[in-house]
Amino acid sequence: MxxxxxxxxxxxxxxxxxxxxxxxxxxxxxxxxxxxxxxxxxxxxxxxxxxxxxxxxxxxxxxxxxxxxxxxxxxxxxxxxxxxxxxxxxxxxxxxxxxxxxxxxxxxxxxxxxxxxxxxxxxxxxxxxxxxxxxxxxxxxxxxxxxxxxxxxxxxxxxxxxxxxxxxILNVERVKVGDVVIGLPSSGLHSNGYSLARKVLGEADYAEMLTPTKIYVQEILGYLKSGVEIHSIANITGGSFYEKLARAIPTKVNAVLDPQGWQPPPLFKKIQEVGQIEPKEMYSAFNMGIGMCLIVPPSEASKIQGRVIGKITEGNKTVLIEGIG
Known part of the structure; x- marks a missing residue:
């Protein structure tokens, strides 16, 4: 013993x-x-x-x-x-x-x-x-x-x-039909989707995938302090656009994204091609190069260092990605 x-x-x-x-x-x-x-x-x-x-x-x-x-x-x-x-x-x-x-x-x-x-x-x-x-x-x-x-x-x-x-306090009820969605670029995968990404790519791309998550605090505080009118913000993490952006809109509108509005970094394309992953799954699991979404009136879009990637329409609290669903 x-x-x-x-x-x-x-x-x-x-x-x-x-x-x-x-x-x-x-x-x-x-x-x-x-x-x-x-x-x-x-x-x-x-x-x-x-x-x-x-x-x-x-x-x-x-x-x-x-x-x-x-x-x-x-x-x-x-x-x-x-x-x-x-x-x-x-x-x-x-x-x-x-x-x-x-x-x-x-x-x-x-x-x-x-x-x-x-x-x-x-x-x-x-x-x-x-x-x-x-x-x-x-x-x-x-x-x-x-x-x-x-x-x-x-x-x-x-x-x-x-x-x-x-x-x-930023409240989703501020969001209105006609607002636009501004995408702030991510620094990579951030910290979500790694169980899938690791299985697809293996150790070959570990160094690139270890790039740290971008911190948006000072950038967004700068907009708020300068008086930019921001109605709502979504941190694009687990569940990506379909889940996280849906949290940032009220019940009677939809967020409709145009995937042609930005170019995902090559790592996302590689994951999709090697893993043979359906487009909708990619936009569900990964941020696709957009780390934060700001919903603002169209007049405020030019004041933000990001891309207009979508719009707010009448609907039922759903996120739609054109050409994907």
């Missing part, structure tokens, strides 16, 4: 490695400091004091997400900083759809075995994503679970909180 473990480390959990991680990541968290981030004043929680003087009716907005099977690529290439950027992007890009300014971010990293250098890479990417979006990385958690995850595996979850004045 095997000897029973007589310590936490013998059971597979190295608390000393966890302590080493904390020391390594302090500098990365510090690099994201913004006014209001008070640091870790207590032992078990993090603190943020928002400046509310410019808000009449401040509303906190929260979002959480992960990176999905994109982490499999990071493990295969032993490159872990870009998925940290993805982790932040997935949450703050959702926050900005409501018009909220991101305030702070927390991460959760679950691993088979804590490798301080690997976790530091991940957190360095998270810090970069926070800097890009203007929010503070105020805390997080790393959990070692060697009996739950396979050797080399890990998973990520992120949590973002933002703020917006109640009167400025």
């Amino acid at each position: 095997p000897d029973k473990p007589r310590s936490y480390k013998a059971a597979g959990v190295d608390v000393d490695a966890g302590y080493a991680v904390v020391e390594k990541i302090k500098k990365h968290a510090a690099s994201t400091h913004v006014p209001g981030a008070l640091g870790n004043l207590g032992s078990f929680a993090c603190f943020f004091q928002p400046d509310l003087k410019n808000f009449k009716e401040p509303v906190l907005v929260a979002s959480n997400d992960g990176v999905g099977t994109k982490v499999k690529l990071a493990v295969a290439l032993d490159k872990h900083d870009t998925v940290g950027i993805d982790l932040v992007a997935m949450s703050v890009n959702d926050l900005i759809c409501s018009g909220a300014v991101p305030l702070f971010f927390l991460d959760y990293i679950a691993v088979h075995k804590v490798k301080p250098e690997q976790v530091e890479q991940i957190v360095a990417g998270i810090a970069e994503g926070c800097r890009q979006s203007g929010c503070a990385l105020i805390g997080g958690e790393t959990a070692e679970m060697n009996d739950l995850y396979q050797p080399g595996d890990y998973d990520l979850a992120g949590f973002a909180v933002g703020i917006v004045d109640k009167a400025n």
